[in-house]
Amino acid sequence: MAGILREPQGNQVEERYCRAFDFSSSLLYFPVRHHSPACSVHLQKTISRYKPDIILIEGPSDADRLIPYIANAGSAPPFCIYYSYDDKEELISGEQEKYRAYYPFLEYSPEYIAIKMAAGLGIPAAFIDLPYAALLVNRKEETDTRYRYNEDTEYEVNSYSALAAKKAGFRTYAEFWEACYEIPGADMETGAFVRAMFYMASFMRMAEDTGKNEENAGISGDRLENLLRETCMAEHIAGAMKKYQKVLVVCGAFHVPGLMDILNVDAGGSGADSNGNGAAVSDLRGYDKNNTAVYLMPYTFAEMDGRKGYAAGMPFPAYYQEIWKQFAAGAGVSNTVFDNAALEFIIRTARFLRGKNPVSIPDEVNALGMAKSLASLRGKKAPGVYDLIDGVRSAFVKGDINQTVTAELDYLLRILSGLGAGKVASTSDTIVPPLVQNFRELCREFRIKTDTILQKEITLDILKKSGHYRKSQFFHQMSFLETGFCKRSSGPDYVTGASKNLVREIWTFRFSPQVETALIDQSVYGATIAEACGTIAARQFRDSMTAEEAGKLLIAAEVMGLESFYDTWRDEIDEVLDREGNFISAVSCLGSLRYLKNLETMLCSEPDAFLLPLIARCYRRGVDLMEAGRNTSGDDEQKTCESLRSLYALTVEEPTVCNPRLLADQVEAILNEGFCNSRFYGALLAIHEKQGRIDMAELAQRINARLVSSQEIPDEAASFIGGVFLLGRDALFAGQPILEEIDRVIARMDDDEFLTLLPNFRQAFTSFLPTETDRLGRMIAKLHGLFASDVVRTEIVSQEELSLGMRLDKLAAAAMDKWGIMQ
Structure with missing residues (x-):
């Protein structure tokens, strides 16, 4: 470390280290990197030697009641403190968001070790950090609704730590940390290890230039957050020193220099008042504590992995769990511990792969040998996780070693990250x-x-x-x-x-x-399952919900049994319907409401009182938006016409709720306006006849007029007929006039025009039932003076011909197989 941590301020840092880690002092700082096994090994030694009266731990100070449950022998990490804050007072924004935070622990996390050892020694342990809610309402920048403790990348992006890793020849700071702290850490004398931690944190802090002498108004982001947190921790430390003779502080190494600056504690110090750096906690913006909740919940190894988004975590937590297991078993020196861990993961990976890939025992031996050799070349005492990964890649991967993902590496990385979860033993309602x-x-x-x-x-x-x-x-x-x-x-x-x-x-x-x-x-x-569902469902109204989505949401509320959901959100649902500007969406909502009415009739015999007025309101909105169908095109053309059919069907099924005259007047108004999408016009015309506004003869005349006007554009004619058939195909069977008009248009087409039009005409006839298609075919045949027997010819195949065909098929398949031709 001496070759890397070389600065003119070295003497000053050494003097501060001696004051921070003085076993004769009433205040002892133990700087840690969160979730580091090496830190935990030396923390155990420090606690045993110092014998503190109280251990103060970096963690939310309003979560102290959970400490006994964290220390419970029946609980098994990983688990986390879950913290929530409901911004009902709009102290953060006007959105009244619900914020959540996670403070995770692994079995080898120094904070967890401190709590366990305090319980074993019968001394108090306390969290001293700023509560999550206080941090939220006092930050100046935009805040995410989800947060994990120490969610930062200070080690990777800090100019000093990043440069130190680079100059030492490592790919990342995580690899640098492992090589310089984790692997040699357990073999180091505790004072030397803590000195290395203190030096690194001090130089990182100098490089970052926290600007602690500026006014709070001039500090933003992480700097302000660190200042707020360190001010809170310092006040807790000062308070504890007035009550206890020996106080041990376990916190992130980065914060120790800041705490010393605020407290200005000398070698034999008794804890002076704050020296003016930052505002006192009592000066911070307050909040209603009833809007917070703190619980203990199980967590997973995967969520603890620094590679998967948890910036304060170390990569590969399950690997370091194995390292900790080896230390706890008394494996001793680092060489043995890390060698054993590498062998364990090599064997587990080989066992998994053996059924799929040819991984032999020599391959396993080679993987371990390669990991050790790489560690030696990289100046390490023993192979770490990165040497292990490279060793397995070299010995196990039989194909292209440059592939980013292989089966061998994929499984190894998964088990290094961890597949398990923790548990919280206590079932006490208080947690x-x-x-x-x-x-x-x-x-x-x-x-x-x-x-x-x-x-x-x-x-x-x-x-x-x-x-x-x-x-x-x-x-x-x-x-x-x-x-x-x-x-x-x-x-x-x-x-x-x-x-x-x-x-x-x-x-x-x-x-x-x-x-x-x-x-x-x-x-x-919410406090109940139903309440939580209701709250989450209601939140969707904030996101510019469409009428279609509102209809589906009401059905979801019904099947979930959310009683009085509509009564609670009546105004919001009405607002969604009133602002809806899309005809298809409005009618889709109407279909959902109609389905909801039928569902409630089946389940409860009587639909809710709100439903019929809501259907009527949605129906009126759909009718108002019909005008937009005149200009529909492309993919929406068929959907618009089907929505029109649904609207008409409701006037037949629910005439007292969905006034048929309202639809009829709108249909007539659109038809009289002239220009209209052909398919939509055809559907409107069919409804017009069904509602009795025109008779069959006038329908035939209008169809003829439209077809004649569209004869130069065959696609338009086919689209128009498709619209008519969608709602009025029965009109074809009422007499010959309509069929004659369609036949006349087709007869005028040449072959190319007809072939172009044929796919659209086929689509137009897809709404007919097979019996209707057969009947229509007979009518067309009669129109041309033919009989069905003249048109439909059934070829009868004999049994001998069928057998010969099957035999030829088998011979052809055999020949193709012989010639290597794909069948």
Whole structure:
């Protein structure tokens, strides 16, 4: 380290280190890198030697009540402190967002070791950092709604640490850290290790130039955050020094110089007041503590991986879990520990690959040898995780070694990151949010076991059994919350309308710790499962929701059993309908409301009182937007016409709610305006006849006029006929006039025009039933003086001809196979 950490200020840093790590002082700082096994090894030695009266730990100061549960022998990391803040007071923005933070622990995290050892020694431990909510409301820059503790990249991007890693010849700071701290760390004397930590943090701090003497108004981003946090930690330290003789502070190494500046503690110090750097915590902007919640929840190794977005984490946490396991087992020196860890992961990878790829025992020996050789070339005492990865790549990968991802490396990287999750043993209500309590209560009510992780399947007959209906609502709620608890494998999809012919629902479900983890994550939205679903559903109104989306949301609320959802959000839903400017979306919403009415009739016999007025309102909005169909084109053309058909169908099925005259007047107005999309015009014309505004003779005349005007554009004629057939195909069977007009237009076409038009005409006839197509064919034949027998000729194939054809087919296949021709 001496060759890298060389600065003119070295003497000053040494003097400060001696004051910070003085075992004769009433205040001892232990600087850490979060989630470092080497730091934890020396922290254990420091605690045993110093014998503090209290251990102060970097962590949210309003989470102290969780410390006994963190120390509980039945809890197994990784787990995290889950923190939420509901900005009801609009202290952060006018959006009233719900903010969440995660403070994770691994078994080898120094903070976790400090808590466990404090419990073992019978001394208090306390968190001293600024509460998450206080940090949120006092930051000046935009704040994300999700946050993980120390979510920064200060080690990778800091000008000093990045340059140190580069000059030492390492690819990243993480590899530099492992080589200079993790691998040799356990063999170092504790004072030397802490000195190296202190020097690195001090020089990083000098390089960053925190500007701590500026006014708060002139500091932004990470600098302001560090100042706020360090001011809070300093006040807690000063308070503890007034009550205890020996205080041990465990915090990130980067913060130690800042804390010393604020406290200005001398070698035998008793903790002076703040020297004016930063505002006192009492001067910070306040907030309503009732809007915060703090719980303990299981976490996963993957979420702890520094490669996957957690900037404060070290890469490959499961690998370092194995390192810690080796230290805890008394493996001793680093050479043994890291050699054993490398061998363990090589064997596990080979065992996985053996059934797929030819990985032999010599390959395993070569992988370990290569890892050790690479470590030696890189100046390391033992192979680290990066040497291990390179060794496996060299010995196991049989193809192109330059491939970014291979089966061998993919599995190795996954197990180095970690596939497991932690657990929180205590079931005390004081550390479990009401949402999780409600989930457990509902599982007991529905006799769903949560003491097994085996997948179960259940069939629900919701129309016949009220208990099944309630259970279905519960499953729909859990699915809506995306907890991973259940999945509908069969049955009707009420929201999309798929499989509506089915009655029974089939659900698969499986309990796992991740289910409750997901629920804790959603606990900011309510105290019960239903309340959380309602809150999340209601939030969607903020995102410029369309009428189509609103209709689907109302169905989702119904199948989830969210009582009074519409009553609560009546104004917002009405506003969505009133501002809707898309005809297709408005009619889609109308279809959802119609389906919802039928669903409620089936389930409850009587639809909700709000539904019929809402259908009427949506119907009127759809009629108002029909005008836009005149200019429809492209992909929307068919959808617009189908929406028009749905609108008309409602006037037939629900004439008291959907006034037919309102639609009829709008249809007539559009038809009288002249220019109109051909397909849409045809659909309007069919509705006009069905509603009795014109008779069959006038319909035939109008069809003739449109066809004549479109004869120069065959596609227009076919599109028009398609619109007529969509709603009025029965008009063809009422008499010959309409059919004669269509036949006359086709007869005037030459072959090229007809072939161009044929695909569109075929599409126009797709709405006919087979019996209708047969009947229509007979009518056309009669129109040309023919009989069906003259047109339809059925070729009868004898049994001998069929057998000969099958034989020839087999001979041809054999010949093609012989000649290597793909069949």
